[in-house]
Amino acid sequence: MVAEVTGSRASATEVRVLAIAPSAGGIVDFSPSPRAEELGDQLRQFVDTVVEPATPTYVAQVRDAGDPHFHPPVMEELKADARSRGLWNLFLPDTVHGAGLTNLEYAPLCEILGRSPLAPEATNCAAPDTGNMEILHQFGTPLQQDQFLQPLLEGEIRSCFAMTEPWVASSDATNISSRIERDGDHYVVNAHKWFTSGAASPRCRVAIVMGVSDPHADRHRRHSMILVPFDSPGFSIVRTLPVYGHDAGGGHAETLFEDVRVPAEYVLGEEGGGFAIAQARLGPGRIHHCMRLIGAAERSLELMCARAQQRVAFGKPLADQGVVQNNVAESRIEIEQARLLTMKAAWLMDTVGAKGARFEIAAIKVVAARMATSVIDRAIQLFGGAGVTDDWPLVGMWTYARTIRLADGPDEVHLMTIARRELRKYEGFRP
Numbered sequence: 001m002v003a004e005v006t007g008s009r010a011s012a013t014e015v016r017v018l019a020i021a022p023s024a025g026g027i028v029d030f031s032p033s034p035r036a037e038e039l040g041d042q043l044r045q046f047v048d049t050v051v052e053p054a055t056p057t058y059v060a061q062v063r064d065a066g067d068p069h070f071h072p073p074v075m076e077e078l079k080a081d082a083r084s085r086g087l088w089n090l091f092l093p094d095t096v097h098g099a100g101l102t103n104l105e106y107a108p109l110c111e112i113l114g115r116s117p118l119a120p121e122a123t124n125c126a127a128p129d130t131g132n133m134e135i136l137h138q139f140g141t142p143l144q145q146d147q148f149l150q151p152l153l154e155g156e157i158r159s160c161f162a163m164t165e166p167w168v169a170s171s172d173a174t175n176i177s178s179r180i181e182r183d184g185d186h187y188v189v190n191a192h193k194w195f196t197s198g199a200a201s202p203r204c205r206v207a208i209v210m211g212v213s214d215p216h217a218d219r220h221r222r223h224s225m226i227l228v229p230f231d232s233p234g235f236s237i238v239r240t241l242p243v244y245g246h247d248a249g250g251g252h253a254e255t256l257f258e259d260v261r262v263p264a265e266y267v268l269g270e271e272g273g274g275f276a277i278a279q280a281r282l283g284p285g286r287i288h289h290c291m292r293l294i295g296a297a298e299r300s301l302e303l304m305c306a307r308a309q310q311r312v313a314f315g316k317p318l319a320d321q322g323v324v325q326n327n328v329a330e331s332r333i334e335i336e337q338a339r340l341l342t343m344k345a346a347w348l349m350d351t352v353g354a355k356g357a358r359f360e361i362a363a364i365k366v367v368a369a370r371m372a373t374s375v376i377d378r379a380i381q382l383f384g385g386a387g388v389t390d391d392w393p394l395v396g397m398w399t400y401a402r403t404i405r406l407a408d409g410p411d412e413v414h415l416m417t418i419a420r421r422e423l424r425k426y427e428g429f430r431p
């Protein structure tokens, strides 16, 4: 099997995939491990019987507080409950700080979390903290881990990631223009950011900021990342940006860092390593979004099918209409396709690392967000007017899916990555 690909420009990853693909002997196994299966049962039980029934309380507590970013007491109760069940930090493969699950084991669990907007935070598996914890775990010094990673792992604080800027096309990370300048034993941060998700949470205590530390270095060595505690003088939140009219749960903030002085030991990794850390952060972050989106799509399909059986129009249940059956079937097919590609990407991350899986991660980021927007949209249509109200979770799930076509890199950038790889194989045909 390997010999078949040696004549082309197949990468080491492709060779390996083909070498152990089912057609070559069948050792790819996507069935869950006994531990993942057990955790999956427990998680499903927790989400269905504890988190979902608590959702109206969460909504009421936020509403009564009069602040969309209020942290309601019920969330702390859910967190304590999840932790007592061992459903905590499931995303982190590390056995000391996390649950020690592989990406493939985590995939079906994360899918279950995607069924509920509250479940990720309740289990300390919510973005953007998960990505931030991952890079603190991977690149943080003992001091940084002690001050920031530990309280994040405990669920005591929250964090945000400040890369995107209003005045430059931030889908190209090398455009980031904020400054992080060395001054003695400090760095001075001057940055104007936006879409800093979670910054408006009263529990958000630290931002990971990306900026230029050496404008003369190579494009990919110009940037650094630095930890900026929220109580640093010069840091402020300008406003939160409503997304499709919604502003909640820590929001997406426009943030200013004006001459913020930060101790030099708060640089994450090495100076000039910002671009590489951004790449490292996005691998797991992207695939986790995909896993949650599959869960959201699966739940929408469940709601669609139940509603189609119950609702009678023109003398028969909607489920008896051919067009409805078509939509149900298309949705099932799309979910299955997306799930298989997500699991392949997860398996590659486990076997050849996030770098070796980057094309599959790029592909699934496009596929999962498109799939979820179309499946959830069909469910909204089937629900009639009710579908566009907040009486059902469909609007929130659709909004999440639609924004993921932009967040963590727009579709076009991932398509560009994949197309370049494909076309490179045929460079020899150029005149």
Ligand SMILES: Cc1cc2nc3c(=O)[nH]c(=O)nc-3n(C[C@H](O)[C@H](O)[C@H](O)COP(=O)(O)OP(=O)(O)OC[C@H]3O[C@@H](n4cnc5c(N)ncnc54)[C@H](O)[C@@H]3O)c2cc1C
Pocket (backbone or CB within 6 Å): 128, 160, 161, 162, 163, 164, 165, 168, 169, 170, 171, 172, 194, 195, 196, 197, 198, 243, 252, 403, 406, 407, 408, 409, 410, 412, 413, 416
């Ligand atoms: C809900 C939400 C949450 C977010 N959370 C965060 C966060 O926590 N932290 C953070 O730093 N950022 C966050 N972002 C920002 C997000 O990562 C950026 O919006 C994204 O990277 C695109 O950057 P941009 O908005 O500057 O768009 P631009 O770079 O201006 O791009 C605009 C459009 O140009 C097109 N385009 C770009 N490149 C190409 C190409 N090569 N080929 C063809 N077309 C192209 C795409 O259609 C793209 O959407 C979030 C965004 C959203 C919507």
